[in-house]
Amino acid sequence: MTQPFLSIKGIRKTYGQVIAVKNVTLDVAQGEFMTFLGPSGSGKSTTLYILAGFQDPTDGDILLNGQSLLSTPSHKRNIGMVFQRYTLFPHLTVGENVAFPLRIRRVGQAEIAERVSKALKLVRLEGFEDRKPALMSGGQQQRVALARALVYNPPVLLMDEPLSALDKKLREEIQFEIRRIHQETGVTILYVTHDQEEALRLSDRIAVFSQGEIDQIGTGQELYANPATHFVAGFIGDSNFINAEVLSSADGKAKLALPGGTVIDGVPMHAGKTGGKSASLLLRPERLSLSSHQVANGLAVTINDITFLGNNIEVSTRTGNGESLSVRLPFGHEAIASISRGDQAWLSFEPKSTHAFA
Amino acid sequence: MVVSATTDGGQRKIRRNGSFGYVVPALLLIAFFFIIPVLMLLMRSVLEPTPGLQNYRELLGSTTYLRVFMNTFTVAGLVTVVAVVIGFPVAWLLAIMPDKWSRLVMAIIILSMWTNLLARTYAWMVLLQRTGVVNKMLINLGIIDKPLALVNNLVGVTIGMTYIMLPFVILPLIGILKSIDPAVLRAAALCGANKRQCFTRVLLPLSLPGIASGALMVFVMSLGYYVTPALLGGTSNMMLAELVAQFVQSLVNWGMGGAAALVLLVVTLVLYAVQLKFLNPNRAR
Numbered sequence: 001m002t003q004p005f006l007s008i009k010g011i012r013k014t015y016g017q018v019i020a021v022k023n024v025t026l027d028v029a030q031g032e033f034m035t036f037l038g039p040s041g042s043g044k045s046t047t048l049y050i051l052a053g054f055q056d057p058t059d060g061d062i063l064l065n066g067q068s069l070l071s072t073p074s075h076k077r078n079i080g081m082v083f084q085r086y087t088l089f090p091h092l093t094v095g096e097n098v099a100f101p102l103r104i105r106r107v108g109q110a111e112i113a114e115r116v117s118k119a120l121k122l123v124r125l126e127g128f129e130d131r132k133p134a135l136m137s138g139g140q141q142q143r144v145a146l147a148r149a150l151v152y153n154p155p156v157l158l159m160d161e162p163l164s165a166l167d168k169k170l171r172e173e174i175q176f177e178i179r180r181i182h183q184e185t186g187v188t189i190l191y192v193t194h195d196q197e198e199a200l201r202l203s204d205r206i207a208v209f210s211q212g213e214i215d216q217i218g219t220g221q222e223l224y225a226n227p228a229t230h231f232v233a234g235f236i237g238d239s240n241f242i243n244a245e246v247l248s249s250a251d252g253k254a255k256l257a258l259p260g261g262t263v264i265d266g267v268p269m270h271a272g273k274t275g276g277k278s279a280s281l282l283l284r285p286e287r288l289s290l291s292s293h294q295v296a297n298g299l300a301v302t303i304n305d306i307t308f309l310g311n312n313i314e315v316s317t318r319t320g321n322g323e324s325l326s327v328r329l330p331f332g333h334e335a336i337a338s339i340s341r342g343d344q345a346w347l348s349f350e351p352k353s354t355h356a357f358a
Numbered sequence: 359m360v361v362s363a364t365t366d367g368g369q370r371k372i373r374r375n376g377s378f379g380y381v382v383p384a385l386l387l388i389a390f391f392f393i394i395p396v397l398m399l400l401m402r403s404v405l406e407p408t409p410g411l412q413n414y415r416e417l418l419g420s421t422t423y424l425r426v427f428m429n430t431f432t433v434a435g436l437v438t439v440v441a442v443v444i445g446f447p448v449a450w451l452l453a454i455m456p457d458k459w460s461r462l463v464m465a466i467i468i469l470s471m472w473t474n475l476l477a478r479t480y481a482w483m484v485l486l487q488r489t490g491v492v493n494k495m496l497i498n499l500g501i502i503d504k505p506l507a508l509v510n511n512l513v514g515v516t517i518g519m520t521y522i523m524l525p526f527v528i529l530p531l532i533g534i535l536k537s538i539d540p541a542v543l544r545a546a547a548l549c550g551a552n553k554r555q556c557f558t559r560v561l562l563p564l565s566l567p568g569i570a571s572g573a574l575m576v577f578v579m580s581l582g583y584y585v586t587p588a589l590l591g592g593t594s595n596m597m598l599a600e601l602v603a604q605f606v607q608s609l610v611n612w613g614m615g616g617a618a619a620l621v622l623l624v625v626t627l628v629l630y631a632v633q634l635k636f637l638n639p640n641r642a643r
């Protein structure tokens with residue numbers, strides 16, 4: 001196997017009793033857009049800070065092109081970073097901010113001017129050289145920060161929730177810009193977010209963080225279609241979970257009894273730590289079909305509510321033992337006409353497209 | 359920027375809605391206890407012993423008095439520099455210390471400010487004298503073998519006044535340093551700046567307004583200081599306030615005393631105007 005471009009090996013970080021990062025191992029290819037996705041406190045920033053050299057790991061190593069980075073101080077790592085908070089130097093103009101890393105590197109005056117204007121052009125802020133950061137909007141400031149982080153051509157660019165302070169529309173606009181910049185420059189990006197939509201939109205691969213560990217790494221589609229854990233299943237895409245009884249399981253497939261007695265077979269089974277007799281069954285709202293008459297192997301539910309959402313319709317239902325399940329149907333689905341609130345209906349699905357987590 | 363904008367707006371609102379009448383008693387008080395005495399002093403300085411500007415001419419024309427002016431500026435400048443050099447790192451430590459500890463240290467600093475000035479100055483006299491703790495310690499440590507002259511000279515004045523002025527540098531600087539986001543310094547480090555470059559190119563320029571206003575305050579306060587120079591200084595480095603006291607108390611020369619006091623006041627006001635012009639924190643940067 002060829003040597004990975006960036007390799008994070010068994011990183012662990014504790015603060016006294018607090019475990020910020022339990023065990024993170026991950027390889028990133030050159031030019032890849034890798035996103036760390038996870039809830040607050042799952043150790044995403046800590047991992048990034050260790051990469052940047054602001055913190056030393058309690059254990060583990062980081063290799064860039066096969067060389068350990070840990071003994072190199074931050075200012076010599078040559079890594080770029082955009083922070084969640086605005087970190088432009090307030091006493092310098094936009095142009096001087098972008099020139100800062102080049103000045104430190106003693107690049108010649110003419111080359112600085114040229115590279116600064118190129119970097120500002122890349123983030124579409126030509127002509128803002130003489131502005132002070134305080135007079136720029138949040139989105140503009142983050143774009144300047146991006147230009148400042150890219151102007152010295154770092155091999156790796158770290159971004160720690162750079163858009164979380166912006167409103168939704170602006171966020172989407174800059175996401176688009178970040179994608180374009182990634183494609184234009186080919187820089188390797190490690191991006192942190194807790195917004196799954198942002199992760200799906202931007203990334204080549206996503207690492208899902210949970211409690212200081214990576215639960216699963218894969219493309220958005222892989223994570224959606226084949227979640228490895230209950231947590232990933234719940235975090236990526238919309239999801240329903242119902243309790244089921246495990247009748248038998250072999251070769252990663254299980255036979256399950258659903259509430260109400262329906263038995264389904266051939267469900268992909270992800271054995272967890274418990275390995276007990278009960279499992280949680282993932283049913284994606286858009287993978288469920290609904291019919292107003294009884295169907296074979298169907299799950300009997302009561303219609304709770306029907307909500308029109310534009311191009312699709314969300315039907316919220318309740319199973320016999322009170323678990324709620326939402327179903328998403330395309331607009332104009334024939335079942336809609338024949339059901340109304342309080343009615344009995346039947347849900348059916350392909351067992352092999354679902355997942356059970358023990 | 360946002361903060362200053364709202365305070366400006368707030369002040370404007372108060373001015374618009376509030377009645378001017380409320381401030382009249384305060385203005386009267388200031389007029390009675392501050393402006394009138396100053397005017398009286400001004401009158402005496404140009405009227406005694408005979409009407410004219412001869413007091414000012416004598417004061418600004420004689421080398422003896424010019425030496426006093428020079429001394430005053432030297433001491434004030436020295437105290438300012440030393441206070442900033444010591445105060446900046448202390449303020450930085452206090453700014454990055456856990457809140458629990460910094461509050462304790464700040465309480466000690468403020469408590470020292472509340473302690474009687476004379477008591478504090480006498481304490482330094484005891485510490486710094488020939489047989490004082492400082493000299494004894496230095497001798498016992500083998501750093502010196504004869505006691506140093508630490509009082510009744512420039513060294514004594516500088517030490518005593520720096521100690522008194524330090525809080526005026528430290529306290530405002532803590533606020534400024536705390537308002538600097540550590541992420542900005544991290545960004546500088548990733549941009550390639552080493553510790554020294556982070557300090558000279560980011561931290562120092564960002565704290566410059568705080569340093570400058572603290573320094574100016576210390577300088578202006580030092581110019582008119584009396585007690586500490588009188589007790590810890592020698593006769594060869596008399597300061598302006600001591601000169602005023604001598605004119606008024608020993609020589610009963612109100613004309614010269616008033617002139618000296620007014621020169622001091624004018625210098626102070628000029629410096630204050632400079633501060634307002636260049637160091638206004640609300641000025642858009």
Ligand SMILES: Nc1ncnc2c1ncn2[C@@H]1O[C@H](COP(=O)(O)OP(=O)(O)OP(=O)(O)O)[C@@H](O)[C@H]1O
Pocket residue numbers: 015018019020021038039040041042043044045046047194
């Ligand atoms: N300096 C520190 N001292 C003590 N605990 C810390 C420290 N830094 C982080 N932690 C803890 O480590 C855990 C992980 O923190 P981290 O900032 O990496 O989370 P995160 O995934 O970035 O979350 P968020 O989305 O909120 O930014 C949290 O529980 C946090 O409280």
Ligand SMILES: [Mg+2]
Pocket residue numbers: 044045046160
């Ligand atoms: Mg974080």
